[in-house]
Amino acid sequence: EISWNLMIAGCVRHGHSEEALRLLSEMQGMNMKEDKFIFASVLSACSALAALEQGRQVHARIITSGINWDVFLGSSLLDMYAKCGRMDDAVEVFESMPERDDYMWTALITGYVNCGSIEDAYRIFGRIPEQNVVSWNAMISGHVKNGQDEEALTLYCKMQRAGIRADKVTLASVISACVGIKALEQGKQIHAHISKTNCVFDIVVGSALTDMYAKCGSTEHACQLFDEMPERDRISWNTMITVYASCGRISDARRVFDEMQEKN
RNA sequence: UUGGAUGGCCUG
Numbered sequence: 001e002i003s004w005n006l007m008i009a010g011c012v013r014h015g016h017s018e019e020a021l022r023l024l025s026e027m028q029g030m031n032m033k034e035d036k037f038i039f040a041s042v043l044s045a046c047s048a049l050a051a052l053e054q055g056r057q058v059h060a061r062i063i064t065s066g067i068n069w070d071v072f073l074g075s076s077l078l079d080m081y082a083k084c085g086r087m088d089d090a091v092e093v094f095e096s097m098p099e100r101d102d103y104m105w106t107a108l109i110t111g112y113v114n115c116g117s118i119e120d121a122y123r124i125f126g127r128i129p130e131q132n133v134v135s136w137n138a139m140i141s142g143h144v145k146n147g148q149d150e151e152a153l154t155l156y157c158k159m160q161r162a163g164i165r166a167d168k169v170t171l172a173s174v175i176s177a178c179v180g181i182k183a184l185e186q187g188k189q190i191h192a193h194i195s196k197t198n199c200v201f202d203i204v205v206g207s208a209l210t211d212m213y214a215k216c217g218s219t220e221h222a223c224q225l226f227d228e229m230p231e232r233d234r235i236s237w238n239t240m241i242t243v244y245a246s247c248g249r250i251s252d253a254r255r256v257f258d259e260m261q262e263k264n
Numbered sequence: 265u266u267g268g269a270u271g272g273c274c275u276g
Contacts, residue, residue, distance in 0.1 A: 004266095006266055047268090102269070202272095204271060241274090
């Protein structure tokens with residue numbers, strides 16, 4: 001029944017993972033048969049909640065349902081184990097899949113990164129037949145998550161030398177690396193590079209740059225960037241309020257805060 | 265028009 005699929009997928013997309021799992025139980029209580037779309041969605045919900053036990057139950061149900069594995073199901077399952085910190089199970093899923101794709105490789109990398117095993121992440125990265133921008137991003141942000149900002153920036157250089165074009169995910173990560181080591185000059189260079197090659201006005205990249213300028217001591221650049229941004233979201237507002245608040249410009253912080261209230 | 269991986273602030 002297609003509307004169950006739509007409801008469950010909708011819940012997961014909007015971050016209502018618990019509701020998605022509740023709908024699954026309801027469906028199962030009515031003896032309705034799940035399909036591979038449902039399974040992939042609810043596995044994604046389990047990943048978001050790091051709900052290992054429910055993920056395992058879904059895994060068992062997939063097997064008993066006799067559904068054929070595909071790369072969507074396989075990577076969803078792998079990602080569930082990885083997000084639950086069960087890298088042994090994640091690897092077992094990976095090894096048992098008849099077909100592998102980029103999503104599975106990246107899920108493994110991220111799993112190791114989140115366990116703090118950057119060496120294992122690199123080992124996986126090196127085994128990928130053809131690294132794409134997402135696998136590079138996973139390694140770069142992996143360094144940042146582990147407090148290795150210099151290494152993140154070094155890897156970003158290597159990525160460029162390998163001829164992989166940075167996307168907004170790459171840029172947000174390397175800008176964040178600049179913040180960690182207060183590398184204003186390097187941050188400015190990245191900003192200049194973005195102006196030539198990418199869209200400076202992506203809200204995430206823009207907020208990352210705003211934060212970078214402020215934390216590297218250039219409040220005026222931060223304000224200017226924020227004013228130039230064509231859109232705002234919760235995080236960009238919060239970034240700007242924090243910029244002012246942390247340098248003692250309380251009335252400016254208040255002004256931005258009020259502006260935020262008006263526009264929402 | 266149904267499913268999967270990597271990104272920014274604050275809490276830290």
